[in-house]
Amino acid sequence: MRTPIFKVMKSGLQTTVQDLGRYGFREFGVSPSGAMDSYSLQMGNLLVGNDLGEAALEAPFIGPVLMALHDVSIAICGGNLTPKINGQEVPLWKSIVIKKGQILSFGELKEGVRTYISIAGGIDVPFVLNSKSTYITGKFGGFEGRALKEGDILFGNPFTRRNRFLQTQLIPKYTNKLTVRVIVGPHTRKFTTAGLKTFLNEEYSITSQSNRMGHQLTGPKIEHSSTADIISDAIPLGGIQVPASGQPIILMAEHQTTGGYSRIGTVISVDIPLLAQAQPGTKVRFKEISLQNAQDLLIDSRNRLKSLYRLTR
């Protein structure tokens, strides 16, 4: 039953509907998009009793103000934007019930960047090319292909459930110093030995030129062996482009599908969520890891999520 669940009183900076992304259309230039921090999205869904891949609201820096139009369980995970119900602070990483007429709002950004609002019963927006994710540059998916605006009404299939919380070891800590693991390549030959060394040994800083498409970093110049350009090829999530400036760009959820800058490495999948929560100014170091280890880590994390999910059923 399609029921109105929230009315948007204030939009926030860029509140969008996101699920785990849109696959199968990269060859037609369609970015996978999806939640920047897929860990928080899935944890939120777990807490409210949804399928892991259900869509939630993603809100960076400044959260929205929402009025509940129905009693519903919600969970707020990810960045701490000081969530409040009727002005009273409420905890993150916990399912809570918001009652019809109550107001969910956010305050100061304390930790992380993006908060995820998972709603029991999910968000009823159409699947566009198999996904509910908003593709901002493509102007489709999610809520009418755009970020939420004042006056929008979100629909769903709301229900309430007994409150649930997470064990503390499952709650990530966001810091202003981050080491992310990378698989080096594929355009290794485009860099000098010194350039590669700089990349793996120096510290970089996330700039404010960072969004859903990518994080622009600044730091010691990574030296190319010749030109910075390549014949355009396909880009993976976490790919690290280095244009002629020698300053790396990490490609995030809404990255372009193809690109013409040489790439020095790829951030491994399990480290993307932490990077998604890294504020501008965060210091980043890159550490090389083997493909085997990276895949083991990814498989472990997915298996842990799955067994948690089974426990809650």
Added chain:
Amino acid sequence: MSIEIVPLGDSAISISFDNEINESTHHQINHFSQNLRRLKIDGVIECVPTYTSITIFYDPIKIRYSQLEKMVYSLMELAVNSIPLNPIVYRIPVYYGGKTGPDLPIVAAYHNISEQEVISIHSNKEYLVHMIGFVPGFPYLGGLNKIISTPRLEKPRAKIAAGSVGIGGDQTGIYPAEVPSGWRIIGITPLTLFDIENVKPSLLSAGNYVTFFPVGYEEFLAIKERSELKKYEVMTYKKGEQIT
């Protein structure tokens, strides 16, 4: 030519066939991708053919890198002798010049030829779709006649209309959506290149061809109207077959 197979992070593998753009490399990639798709390997999510390489995105829970790499090697052997691909040529109507093709006179002047000559050179060619990328439905076309290749604008335009047809250096292409562009815009097509309401959202795909034909303003408007109502069928023919 050396084939190179490398991981792209923990969930993708890239197979590079060559280090320069040409049609024969493209055909090799195309064969490879057809064979790969036919195999329907469990764990393969999607593949993206590009100029000189193909990237396979996969789920390492279902298939590990080493297993996929083995399959790629055996596919490479198949790729050489496989069935013909029968590419399709899409006939794209273009209204050249006017307000929606503001750079046509500039391209003509740059090469010291008439606007009509630019149109006839541009439309008298089958362009290979090497890949789709940049934005949904944008084709990277190969085969522009060097006679009309023109440097990009020094200052890109902040926005060009959806459907704009342009020349950027040695390349030509069609912009499916309103985007910034530094290309010389010589015309506009009334067709929609990317439509999420279609089962196959992108009109074009890598491996097929595009040819342009000039239409007048009235016809442009008429096709546009029909196209928006989904009542215009794009004209196509099989590559190699003569059209009348």
